[in-house]
Amino acid sequence: MNKQKILLYILLVVVAFGALAPVQISYAASANNILSAITAPTTTNQPGGGILNVLFDLVFKKLLGPILNIFDGKSTPASVPSKPVTITKVDTTSAGTSLLGKVIVVDPGHGGSNPGAVANNTKEADNNLAVGLKLKTRLEQAGAKVIMSRDTDRTVAPEGKSLGEELQARVDLVEANNANIFVSIHSNSSPDTAIAGAMTFYPQGTSSRLAEDVGKALINSTQAVNKGTSPANFYVLRKNTVPSTLIEMGFVSNAEEAAKLATDAYREKIADGIFAGIVQYFKD
Numbered sequence: 001m002n003k004q005k006i007l008l009y010i011l012l013v014v015v016a017f018g019a020l021a022p023v024q025i026s027y028a029a030s031a032n033n034i035l036s037a038i039t040a041p042t043t044t045n046q047p048g049g050g051i052l053n054v055l056f057d058l059v060f061k062k063l064l065g066p067i068l069n070i071f072d073g074k075s076t077p078a079s080v081p082s083k084p085v086t087i088t089k090v091d092t093t094s095a096g097t098s099l100l101g102k103v104i105v106v107d108p109g110h111g112g113s114n115p116g117a118v119a120n121n122t123k124e125a126d127n128n129l130a131v132g133l134k135l136k137t138r139l140e141q142a143g144a145k146v147i148m149s150r151d152t153d154r155t156v157a158p159e160g161k162s163l164g165e166e167l168q169a170r171v172d173l174v175e176a177n178n179a180n181i182f183v184s185i186h187s188n189s190s191p192d193t194a195i196a197g198a199m200t201f202y203p204q205g206t207s208s209r210l211a212e213d214v215g216k217a218l219i220n221s222t223q224a225v226n227k228g229t230s231p232a233n234f235y236v237l238r239k240n241t242v243p244s245t246l247i248e249m250g251f252v253s254n255a256e257e258a259a260k261l262a263t264d265a266y267r268e269k270i271a272d273g274i275f276a277g278i279v280q281y282f283k284d
């Protein structure tokens with residue numbers, strides 16, 4: 001292999017990294033980061049892009065640039081990295097910006113020492129967390145800022161606190177983060193194992209709109225039995241100061257529904273439905 005070939009390979013590798021790495025960063029970035037990336041004067045300010053840019057500068061501008069004579073001063077730093085930034089713009093559009101600026105508390109019910117309803121080899125806390133995390137991804141892709149009450153199998157308040165303190169810790173996230181809405185995710189249970197279906201709740205005496213929108217979209221997406229939308233007095237609803245809904249995705253006490261709730265495919269459908277309902281709520 002001669003020198004020119006080696007240089008060509010280095011060039012190809014650097015171009016590939018320069019093009020791919022910022023895109024991956026962009027996909028993971030929140031809408032705010034994407035916006036700042038788009039408006040930033042050069043991509044050298046992008047978080048995580050530092051090493052690549054230094055490498056880029058070194059190999060391209062210092063070594064290859066003069067040899068191949070492909071750079072012409074000031075236009076260079078902006079022109080090459082602008083490629084991934086353009087892709088980011090397109091991606092933002094396709095994912096939608098319908099929830100840009102919205103702050104949403106996603107609250108997967110139970111967790112840690114409190115598994116919630118347990119039946120048919122299904123633990124409510126697991127269903128709730130899995131769907132919560134899928135919902136988070138969708139909301140963030142649409143530009144929302146998402147606060148998860150928990151993103152692992154744990155209690156929200158320190159273990160050993162009372163149930164009231166545990167639930168208040170979830171509600172407290174609303175004011176601490178100036179959230180617009182609160183969405184609590186649960187799985188249901190009944191002594192009557194024949195009962196199946198999804199339902200949504202809203203705080204007694206407040207607007208049912210969020211719960212209605214989420215309920216409708218959830219049934220539409222999952223084709224679950226529609227158990228309707230009702231007022232309720234659950235702690236996380238009655239103590240909340242912003243529009244709130246508590247979603248019962250299905251019954252773990254029903255063998256068929258428990259099996260569905262444990263599958264990734266059905267959890268995706270549930271997350272799709274809740275997400276569509278939230279988007280609808282902010283559209284109305």
Ligand SMILES: [Zn+2]
Nearest residue numbers: 109116186187
């Ligand atoms: Zn529950």
